[in-house]
Amino acid sequence: MTHNIAVIGAGVMGLASAVRILENIPRVTVTVMADKFSPNTTSDGAAGLWEPYAPGNTPEHLQQRWGDATFHHLEALLKTEESSEAGVTTVPSFHISNQPIQEPHYSKTVYNYRQVSTNEISKIFPQAKHGIFFITILCECRMYLPWLLKRFKKQGGRAIKRHISDLGELAGQYDVIVNCAGLHARSLVNDESVHPIRGQVIRVKAPWIRHFVDDYTSGCYIIPCANNVVLGGTLQKGSWNTQPDAEDKKRIFEDCCSVYPSLKHAEVDYDWVGLRPGRSSVRLEKEITQVSGREMKIVHNYGHGGSGITFHWGCAQDTTAFVAELLGEEVNFQEQPASKL
Ligand SMILES: Cc1cc2nc3c(=O)[nH]c(=O)nc-3n(C[C@H](O)[C@H](O)[C@H](O)COP(=O)(O)OP(=O)(O)OC[C@H]3O[C@@H](n4cnc5c(N)ncnc54)[C@H](O)[C@@H]3O)c2cc1C
Numbered sequence: 001m002t003h004n005i006a007v008i009g010a011g012v013m014g015l016a017s018a019v020r021i022l023e024n025i026p027r028v029t030v031t032v033m034a035d036k037f038s039p040n041t042t043s044d045g046a047a048g049l050w051e052p053y054a055p056g057n058t059p060e061h062l063q064q065r066w067g068d069a070t071f072h073h074l075e076a077l078l079k080t081e082e083s084s085e086a087g088v089t090t091v092p093s094f095h096i097s098n099q100p101i102q103e104p105h106y107s108k109t110v111y112n113y114r115q116v117s118t119n120e121i122s123k124i125f126p127q128a129k130h131g132i133f134f135i136t137i138l139c140e141c142r143m144y145l146p147w148l149l150k151r152f153k154k155q156g157g158r159a160i161k162r163h164i165s166d167l168g169e170l171a172g173q174y175d176v177i178v179n180c181a182g183l184h185a186r187s188l189v190n191d192e193s194v195h196p197i198r199g200q201v202i203r204v205k206a207p208w209i210r211h212f213v214d215d216y217t218s219g220c221y222i223i224p225c226a227n228n229v230v231l232g233g234t235l236q237k238g239s240w241n242t243q244p245d246a247e248d249k250k251r252i253f254e255d256c257c258s259v260y261p262s263l264k265h266a267e268v269d270y271d272w273v274g275l276r277p278g279r280s281s282v283r284l285e286k287e288i289t290q291v292s293g294r295e296m297k298i299v300h301n302y303g304h305g306g307s308g309i310t311f312h313w314g315c316a317q318d319t320t321a322f323v324a325e326l327l328g329e330e331v332n333f334q335e336q337p338a339s340k341l
Contacts, residue, residue, distance in 0.1 A: 066314030087143025279303030
C-alpha cells in the first residue's frame, strides 16, 4: 500500500522535509503545495548563514541537535561536485564588540573557533575591543531551493502551486499533512503565537569583502554571498511592513561602512525585506485531529525565527520520523551517496 503525503510550503523547511520523507520512508508519494516557490519565499532572501540566531526560547539541546544535523549535511555536500549548484560554501566569520563575547554553544560545531585578542581584533576593526573567530557554512537558498526541488522531482516528487486557505480542503485525500507554512501558519492553523520579525537588508556589489562580520555593538552585519554582499539588518518584532524603509537603510549602510569604510563605494544591487517566522519556540510536533468530520494526521514544522536555514535538515529529519510514526512505518536515515543526488 502506498501512503499519500502532502507538504504545505516550498521554503527551506517544506522542500527539505519533502526530500527527506521521500528518501527515507518506504512506499510514499509526496506532493509539495505552496503559493510561493523559489525565488519568492522568505528562505530565498536569507543570506543562509549557518548560525543559530533569534530562535525564540527553543531549548538549547534542540538547537544543538537540529543545527548539528544541518551542519553535517552541508559539510557532506561541500565535499561533492554538487556544492556550487546547491549554493553551499564556507565563510570565515568575525563577531566583534566593545564588550567581552561569551563562547557560543555552537563553538564546537563550527571550524577553528577561537577568541581573538584585543591586540589582534583592533588591528582589523579599530572600533572593537573583543572578538571571536570561526569558519561556518553558507547555504544560499536562491540556489539551494531549486537544487532541492530538482532532487525531489528526480525521485518522483510532485510540486504544485496552490494556496490552502483551510486544512479542511485536504481532508480525506492524504494520509499525513506536513505543515511547513512558516509565518503563514499563523492563519493556516490559527496559531496567534506566530509573529513576524522584520528583517531589512541591502544587497551590494562588493566582491572584495570575504569575511562575515557581526558587530554586536551597532547590531549591523556583513555577509559575503556568491553574487553580492548582504548588509543588515533589522530585527523588528511584530512589524508586517515588507517595504524597504529609508531610515533603516541609512542606518544599516552607515553602520556597515563604519566596519568596512570601503563599502561607501559599493554599488547597491537591491533592497530586500523579509519577515522571519517568529514564535516563542519552534513548533515541531505531530497532531491527530478532526477536520470537517474526518480524522487528519498532521506534522507541524514552523516558527524557526532567524534560524530556519541553520536548522532545516535536522528539523526535516524529526518531521520525517513523526510522519513515519503516524504511518506505522520504519524509517531509515541514510544520507544519499553523492553520486545518487
Ligand atoms: C533578513 C533575513 C535574514 C535571514 N538570514 C538567515 C540566515 O542567515 N540563516 C538562517 O538560518 N536563517 C536566516 N533567516 C531566517 C530564515 O529565512 C527563516 O527561518 C526560514 O526561511 C523559514 O523557512 P520556512 O520554510 O519555514 O518559511 P518560508 O521560506 O517563508 O516558506 C513558507 C512556504 O509556505 C508557503 N505557504 C505559506 N502559507 C501557505 C498557504 N496557506 N498555502 C500554500 N502555501 C503556503 C509559502 O508560499 C512558502 O512556500 C533570515 C531571515 C530574514 C528575514
